[in-house]
Amino acid sequence: MELAAVEPDIEAAETLRHYYQTLHQRLGPQGWWPARTRLEVILGAILTQNTAWANAALAVRQLRKAGLLNLARLHKASQSELEHCIRPAGFYRHKALTIRNFLGRLTSAYAGSLTTLFAAPAEEARRELLKVRGLGPETVDAILLYAGRHPFFVADAYARRILARHALVPAKAGYSAVQQFLHRQLPPDQTLFNEFHALLVEVGKRFCRRGEPDCEGCPLKQFLLHPSFLGAGLHGPAVSVAHSEVP
Numbered sequence: 657m658e659l660a661a662v663e664p665d666i667e668a669a670e671t672l673r674h675y676y677q678t679l680h681q682r683l684g685p686q687g688w689w690p691a692r693t694r695l696e697v698i699l700g701a702i703l704t705q706n707t708a709w710a711n712a713a714l715a716v717r718q719l720r721k722a723g724l725l726n727l728a729r730l731h732k733a734s735q736s737e738l739e740h741c742i743r744p745a746g747f748y749r750h751k752a753l754t755i756r757n758f759l760g761r762l763t764s765a766y767a768g769s770l771t772t773l774f775a776a777p778a779e780e781a782r783r784e785l786l787k788v789r790g791l792g793p794e795t796v797d798a799i800l801l802y803a804g805r806h807p808f809f810v811a812d813a814y815a816r817r818i819l820a821r822h823a824l825v826p827a828k829a830g831y832s833a834v835q836q837f838l839h840r841q842l843p844p845d846q847t848l849f850n851e852f853h854a855l856l857v858e859v860g861k862r863f864c865r866r867g868e869p870d871c872e873g874c875p876l877k878q879f880l881l882h883p884s885f886l887g888a889g890l891h892g893p894a895v896s897v898a899h900s901e902v903p
Contacts, residue, residue: 679856750790751790765784774800782808797835
C-alpha cells in the first residue's frame with residue numbers, strides 16, 4: 657500500500673466529504689488522541705488493543721504515576737513492574753512484551769529516537785513497525801497517524817461497519833482493502849484522517865452499533881441507500897473495492 661496519488665472515484669469522494677462535514681457539524685471536533693506526549697500515544701495504542709479505552713486510560717495513568725511515560729525509565733523498568741502498571745488494560749503479559757518489542761525495534765532501527773522514527777519516510781516507518789511482534793496494521797497506523805502525524809487512515813472495525821452498511825464497501829472487506837479505498841477517495845491529510853477516524857468511532861459507539869444500531873438517531877441516516885441498513889453492503893459496494901486482506 658503506497659501513499660502515491662491515485663485518481664479517486666468522484667462520486668465516492670463527494671459522498672465521504674458530505675459524511676465528514678455532517679459528522680463534524682453534528683458531533684463537533686473529537687480532540688484525538690487524548691495524550692500528552694508521543695510516547696503516551698504509542699503506549700495507549702498498544703494498551704487499547706482488545707479492550708475499552710477506559711481500561712487503557714487507567715493503565716496509562718498508572719504508568720504516569722510510576723514515572724514510566726519516559727523512554728529511558730521505560731527501558732529500565734522490570735517486566736513485573738511494567739505488567740503491574742498495565743494490568744487494567746487486560747492481556748497485560750502479552751502487552752508488556754509488545755511494549756518491550758517496540759522498544760527493541762526503536763533502538764535497533766532508529767537509535768532509540770521517536771524523532772528519528774517519525775522523520776523517516778512514512779512507508780519505511782510502517783514497514784519497520786509492522787516487524788514488531790504484537791503490532792498489527794491497525795495499531796501501527798494509529799501510532800503513525802496520531803503520534804507521527806503521517807496520513808494513514810485507521811480503517812478499524814467501526815469504519816468498516818459504517819461504510820459497509822452504507823454500501824460503500826463490501827461487508828467482508830478487510831482492513832487493508834478499506835484503507836486503500838479511503839486513501840483513494842480522500843486527500844492524504846493527517847488532520848482530516850485524524851478527525852474523520854475519530855468521528856466514525858464516535859458514530860460506531862453511539863449509533864452504528866454491531867448488535868442494535870440506532871439508525872433513527874444517527875447523523876448519517878440521510879445517507880442510507882435503503883430503508884433498512886441490513887441490506888446495505890451485502891451484495892457488493894456502490895464503489896468497487898478489492899477484497900485484499902491484511903496479512
